[in-house]
Amino acid sequence: MSENPLDSVRKERQITVTAADLPLCCPLPDEPVALLHPRVYLDPVKSGKAVCPYCSREFLFTGEPPKGHH
Structure with missing residues (x-):
C-alpha cells in the first residue's frame, strides 16, 4: 500500500518559524x-x-531576525 502524499501536509493553522526557516514559502x-x-x-x-x-x-x-533583513 502506498503512502498518501497529503499525510506530509502540516495540519496546524498557525506555524511558528525562525530565521532558520527562511526563505519561507507555503x-x-x-x-x-x-x-x-x-x-x-x-x-x-x-x-x-x-x-x-x-x-x-x-x-x-x-x-x-537574520542579519541584513529589512
Whole structure:
C-alpha cells in the first residue's frame, strides 16, 4: 500500500518559524505543492507574522531576525 502524499501536509493553522526557516514559502518545502496550491514566498520577519493568501495559514516569526533583513 502506498503512502498518501497529503499525510506530509502540516495540519496546524498557525506555524511558528525562525530565521532558520527562511526563505519561507507555503506550501512548506516538504509538502506536495502539486496537491495543494501554487508556491508563494512570505516574509514573516517585518511584522512578526505572515498569512498565506491561498490557504490562510499563519506563520509566526520568533527569535532574532537574520542579519541584513529589512
